Amino acid sequence: xxxxxxxxxxxxxxxxxxxxxxxxxxxxxxxxxxxxxxxxxxxxxxxxxxxxxxxxxxxxxxxxxxxxxxxxxxxxxxxxxxxxxxxxxxxxxxxxxxxxxxxxxxxxxxxxxxxxxxxxxxxxxxxxxxxxxxxxxxxxxxxxxxxxxxxxxxxxxxxxxxxxxxxxxxxxxxxxxxxxxxxxxxxxxxxxxxxxxxxxxxxxxxxxxxxxxxxxxxxxxxxxxxxxxxxxxxxxxxxxxxxxxxxxxxxxxxxxxxxxxxxxxxxxxxxxxxxxxxxxxxxxxxxxxxxxxxxxxxxxxxxxxxxxxxxxxxxxxxxxxxxxxxxxxxxxxxxxxxxxxxxxxxxxxxxxxxxxxxxxxxxxxxxxxxxxxxxxxxxxxxxxxxxxxxxxxxxxxx
Numbered sequence: 001x002x003x004x005x006x007x008x009x010x011x012x013x014x015x016x017x018x019x020x021x022x023x024x025x026x027x028x029x030x031x032x033x034x035x036x037x038x039x040x041x042x043x044x045x046x047x048x049x050x051x052x053x054x055x056x057x058x059x060x061x062x063x064x065x066x067x068x069x070x071x072x073x074x075x076x077x078x079x080x081x082x083x084x085x086x087x088x089x090x091x092x093x094x095x096x097x098x099x100x101x102x103x104x105x106x107x108x109x110x111x112x113x114x115x116x117x118x119x120x121x122x123x124x125x126x127x128x129x130x131x132x133x134x135x136x137x138x139x140x141x142x143x144x145x146x147x148x149x150x151x152x153x154x155x156x157x158x159x160x161x162x163x164x165x166x167x168x169x170x171x172x173x174x175x176x177x178x179x180x181x182x183x184x185x186x187x188x189x190x191x192x193x194x195x196x197x198x199x200x201x202x203x204x205x206x207x208x209x210x211x212x213x214x215x216x217x218x219x220x221x222x223x224x225x226x227x228x229x230x231x232x233x234x235x236x237x238x239x240x241x242x243x244x245x246x247x248x249x250x251x252x253x254x255x256x257x258x259x260x261x262x263x264x265x266x267x268x269x270x271x272x273x274x275x276x277x278x279x280x281x282x283x284x285x286x287x288x289x290x291x292x293x294x295x296x297x298x299x300x301x302x303x304x305x306x307x308x309x310x311x312x313x314x315x316x317x318x319x320x321x322x323x324x325x326x327x328x329x330x331x332x333x334x335x336x337x338x339x340x341x342x343x344x345x346x347x348x349x350x351x352x353x354x355x356x357x358x359x360x361x362x363x364x365x366x367x368x369x370x371x372x373x374x375x376x377x378x379x380x381x382x383x384x385x386x387x388x389x390x391x392x393x394x395x396x397x398x
Contacts, residue, residue, distance in 0.1 A: 001015065001025050001026065001027055001028065001085055001086065001087035001088065001089055002027075002028055002029050002030070002031075002080065002083060002085040002087075002088050002089070002132075003027060003029070003030040003031065003089050003090065004031050004055060004088065004089070004090035004092070004116065004117060004120070005031070005032065005033075005055075005090045005091055005092050005093060005113070006030035006031060006032040006037075006041060006050075006090075007032060007034075007037050007041070007091060007361065007364055007365055007366070008037050008040045008041050008044075008331075008336075008361045008362075008364075008365055009030070009040075009041050009044060009045055010091070010334060010335070010336070010365040010366030010367065010368050010371065011089045011090070011091055011136065011138065011366050011371050012027050012030060012045065012089070013044075013335075013336065013342070013368050013371075014335070014366070014367075014368040014369070014370070014371025014372045014374075014375060015027075015087075015089065015136075015371060015372070015375045017368070017372045017375075018371075018372045018374075018375025018376045018378075018379060019376070019379070020376050020379035020380050020383060021379070021383050023379045023382070023383060024379075025087060025375060025379075027045070027047075027048050028048060028049075028083045028085060029048060029049050029050070029051055029079065029080055029083060030045070030048070030049075030050050030051065031050075031051045031052070031053070031055050031058070031080065032050070032052060033052070033053060033054050033055070035052065036348060036353075036357045036361070037361055037364075038050060038052045039345055039348050039353070040344065040345055040358075040361055043343065043344075043345045044341075044342050044343065049079060051076050051079050051080060053072075053073065053076055055113070055116045055120075056113065056116055057073045058073050058076045058077045058080070059077060059116060059119050059120060059123065060119065061073040061074060077123075080120070081123055081124065081127045082127075084124075084127075084128040084130060085124065085132050086132060086133045086134065087132055087133065087134045087135075087136065087378075088117070088120070088121065088124075088132040088134075088135050088136075089135070089136040089137070090117060090136075090137055090138075091137070091138040091139070091364075091366045092113050092114055092116075092117060092137060092138075092139060093113050114155055114158075117135075117137070118158055118159075118162065121135075121162055122162075131162065131163065131192055132192075133191065133192050133193065133196070134189070134190070134191055134192075134196075134378060134382075135159065135164060135188070135189065135190040135191075136187070136188070136189055136371075136374065136375075136378070137187070137188040137189075137190075138185055138186070138187055138188070138366050138371075139185065139186050139188070140185060140186070141170050141184040141185060141186055143155075143186050144168070144170065144186050152168075155188075156168075159188075159190050163192055164190035164191060164192055165190065165191050165192075165194045165197035166188065166189075166190045167188070167189050167190070167191075167197065167200065167203040167204070168186055168187065168188045168189075168203060169186070169187055169202070169203035169208050170184055170185070170186050170187075171184070171185060171186075171187055171208060171370055172184045173185075173367040173369070173370055174296065174298050175211075175212045175213070176208070176211045176212060176213060176369075176370060176373060177213065177335070177367065177369035177370060177373070178213065178215075178219075178223045178226070178369070179223070179227070179333060179334070179335050179367060179369055180220065180223045180224050180227065180297075180298040180299055180333065181298055181299045181300075181301065181302065181333045181334070181367070182294065182296050182298050182299065182300055182301055183301050183302070183367055184301075185366070185367075185370075187203075187370070187374060189203065189374065189378065191381075193385065195385050196381050196382055196385045197381075199380070199381035199382075199384040199385050200377060200378065200380075200381035202374065202377040211373065220280075220297055220298075221280045224280045224298075225280070226332070227329055227332040227333050228316065228318075228329055229326055229328060229329055230318065230319075232318070232323075232326070233320055234320045234321055234323075237323070237326070239355075240323040240324050240325075240326055241321050241322070241323040242272055242315065242321070242322045242323060242324070243321070247272075249270065249288065250270050250271070250272045250285060250288075251270075251271055251272060251273060252269050252270060252271055253271065254269065257269040266289060267289065268289055268290040270285065270288075270289070270290060270291060272285070272291065272315070272322050273322070275291040276291060276293075276315060276316075276317050276322045277317060278293075278317060279316075279317050279318070280316075281293055281294070281297065281316070281317070282294045282298065282299045282300060282314045282315070282316060283314065283315045283316070283317075284300060284312050284314055284315065285312050285315070286312075294314075299314050299325075299333050300314060302314075302330055302333060302334065302362055302363045302365075303363045304360050304363040304364045305360070305363070306330070306359045306360070306362070306363045308356050308359070308360060312324070313325050313330070313359060326355075327344055327355050327358035327359060327362065328344065330358070330359060330362035330363070331344065331358075331361075331362050331365070333362070334362055334365045334366070334367050334368060335367050335368030335369040335370075335372075336365075336368060344358055
């Protein structure tokens with residue numbers, strides 16, 4: 001497989017963990033433009049080349065580039081095209097289609113990055129006389145309905161013109177895995193061989209409901225415990241804790257609230273100590289105006305602008321106060337095995353790696369466990385088709 005828009009490796013890791021009848025996925029290369037995401041990726045994937053840079057320029061360097069830069073991009077393109085791959089994956093940039101964004105779609109240059117997938121498939125076919133047999137793409141749920149469904153129809157039609165049978169399904173991470181995060185995303189799987197597509201039934205009709213995992217209250221709490229670092233304390237992790245000294249507007253007593261002139265008063269009084277009292281629940285201070293508890297009993301969707309001023313990092317009640325989730329916890333909510341096979345970098349080019357960058361990476365990531373689930377089903381479809389063909393061969397052989 002080759003990996004476009006690899007980020008910190010959510011799709012790649014998810015497929016690495018997928019196995020069926022000793023069949024697995026092998027990553028031959030990965031591409032990512034964000035240098036900080038590349039640093040996190042390289043910190044954890046050391047066994048194959050990572051090709052950093054703008055995939056649009058790599059596939060089709062701009063004539064305005066100087067010769068040195070153009071040569072660099074051409075070399076990177078060669079690194080990609082030299083490999084004949086069976087599977088192409090990518091969580092292509094979704095900001096243009098996001099509910100939280102401006103929803104410009106293909107008017108937004110980030111939306112146009114879909115065409116890089118199409119262009120790469122064509123280039124691989126020119127080089128090897130073979131297109132990738134399977135595509136696995138991921139995007140925000142809103143892609144399906146953007147522009148009254150026209151955006152997704154363009155995407156689906158383009159893939160069909162390349163010869164693929166396309167299947168899609170919106171899946172919520174919390175429904176099909178033990179990861180306690182409310183995260184709805186559209187997953188697109190496409191097959192060159194229609195017989196393999198017929199064997200991949202996970203997305204057909206209401207079949208996805210068969211993969212839903214029901215959880216008891218005790219299991220819900222246990223799933224949350226598995227992602228929280230409950231050993232942390234205010235003394236060793238003070239920067240994550242909310243205190244009145246740091247956030248006075250989030251700890252307003254009733255007396256203080258009514259002492260404020262009525263015209264200067266906010267509509268709602270916020271006091272975290274009074275409103276965040278339950279453990280194993282997730283809260284947010286919305287727009288600095290009010291506290292909201294997630295009613296699903298899981299973490300709300302992690303966002304790319306989490307921790308950078310756009311959205312608050314979710315808050316939790318712990319034994320010695322209230323704090324926001326740590327970067328490690330946000331990655332674990334996405335299924336990354338922090339402390340086992342995956343760890344976050346602590347520095348970049350000699351400087352501390354900022355929490356803001358890590359929160360952004362977690363918000364942009366793909367839920368590893370969902371990808372593993374889909375990956376196993378892809379392997380099953382391939383294996384089933386191969387078995388059918390082998391059985392036919394046996395029957396036809398005198």
